Amino acid sequence: MPRPASSPSAADPVLHFDRSGAEREDDRLLDRVLADPRTRVVAVRRDATPLADGHLLLLGVDELREAGTVAPAGADELGDAGAAATVGADELREAGTTATVGVGPHSDVREWAFLGRDGEGAAIVLAVLADDAPDAIVADATWAPLRAAGGDLVDVEAELLTTAVALAGWLRDAPFCPACGARTQLRHAGWSRHCPACGREHFPRTDPAVIVLVTSAESDDRILLGANAAWAGQRYSCFAGFAEAGESLEDAVVREVEEEAGVRLRDIAYRDSQAWPYPRSLMLGFRARVVADDDARPDGEEIVEVRWFTRDEIGAALRGEAEVQLPGAASIARRLIDEWYRGIA
Numbered sequence: 001m002p003r004p005a006s007s008p009s010a011a012d013p014v015l016h017f018d019r020s021g022a023e024r025e026d027d028r029l030l031d032r033v034l035a036d037p038r039t040r041v042v043a044v045r046r047d048a049t050p051l052a053d054g055h056l057l058l059l060g061v062d063e064l065r066e067a068g069t070v071a072p073a074g075a076d077e078l079g080d081a082g083a084a085a086t087v088g089a090d091e092l093r094e095a096g097t098t099a100t101v102g103v104g105p106h107s108d109v110r111e112w113a114f115l116g117r118d119g120e121g122a123a124i125v126l127a128v129l130a131d132d133a134p135d136a137i138v139a140d141a142t143w144a145p146l147r148a149a150g151g152d153l154v155d156v157e158a159e160l161l162t163t164a165v166a167l168a169g170w171l172r173d174a175p176f177c178p179a180c181g182a183r184t185q186l187r188h189a190g191w192s193r194h195c196p197a198c199g200r201e202h203f204p205r206t207d208p209a210v211i212v213l214v215t216s217a218e219s220d221d222r223i224l225l226g227a228n229a230a231w232a233g234q235r236y237s238c239f240a241g242f243a244e245a246g247e248s249l250e251d252a253v254v255r256e257v258e259e260e261a262g263v264r265l266r267d268i269a270y271r272d273s274q275a276w277p278y279p280r281s282l283m284l285g286f287r288a289r290v291v292a293d294d295d296a297r298p299d300g301e302e303i304v305e306v307r308w309f310t311r312d313e314i315g316a317a318l319r320g321e322a323e324v325q326l327p328g329a330a331s332i333a334r335r336l337i338d339e340w341y342r343g344i345a
Helices: 021-025 029-035 062-067 081-086 089-094 145-150 155-173 251-260 312-318 332-341
Strands: 040-045 048-052 055-060 109-118 121-129 142-145 185-187 192-194 208-213 222-228 239-244 265-276 279-291 305-310
Touching: 021 040, 021 062, 029 109, 029 208, 040 062, 040 251, 048 155, 048 312, 055 155, 062 155, 089 121, 109 155, 142 145, 142 185, 145 155, 155 265, 185 279, 185 305, 208 251, 208 332, 222 332, 239 251, 251 265, 279 332, 305 312, 312 332
Parallel strands: 040 121, 208 279
Antiparallel strands: 040 048, 040 055, 048 055, 048 142, 109 121, 185 192, 208 222, 208 239, 222 305, 265 279
16 A cells, blocks of 8 residues: 555655666666666656645555556657557657666556656656546545645645646647657656657756735835735735746846836845746745835736735734735745744744
């Protein structure tokens, strides 16, 4: 039976996660680690993963094999998943793949990738499952998306799951060369794609985005939050948006907040960052002060309401004593708000 990664009785608890990036240069890495009984698997279906007792559930390769879900890495690239179990290692390598574990034509695993190693040196790999893979392929587990689970996981589990979800999204959504349209071949243990037609190499994309906690002009006793047109209920958050081509992060902060809330900013200071694979963002958190409180107004399109909140009002929302809903615990928006509420300068 699969075991929670953080359980003291687990053979390979993830108390440490090392990406071990240099190992990706080894063309046979996935062959070896998928044959190693110590290797643990993070299964990702869309953005969800199995949990047990509130912890990330790591599986053994054999456990997926016994469930009838394992196919050779990159079998879809060969154009015939039904023949996956009969493809030889040399043929797979010629097709730009490496792993040769397989059990048959109805595999639920679409791609494999090497994520890194735990503190004991055991490999941790990603299994990208088909979108329609059944819950039952992992016994005694609850499936949950990163958005819902991330805030409850210990830091190392959250980092591991964020990495897995981000890489899974790229592996699933970008099989073709954006330059010429040819189908690409996986390399570097799942961390790059080679185009056999035009020779280009492609890597997982990360888009920088800024997110800003805005404070009052005169003091830090109030913050300005916005309600997005796509959100239901009384949900408010920090202002955010992608950095544009040729734009500095600070310029992006000024532009986004002025566009969304109508205010000019000063005293812009970087606070923290967070990888956020929805779909592939790197959120860069800032705090800034408005020039004039009374200028605040929504753009009426993306942001339908802006509102000043006092510490007492935010405290009530954090305790669940108000109708206002704040960002989820896993988000950097919530972290920025929490730090301000606790008086962290």
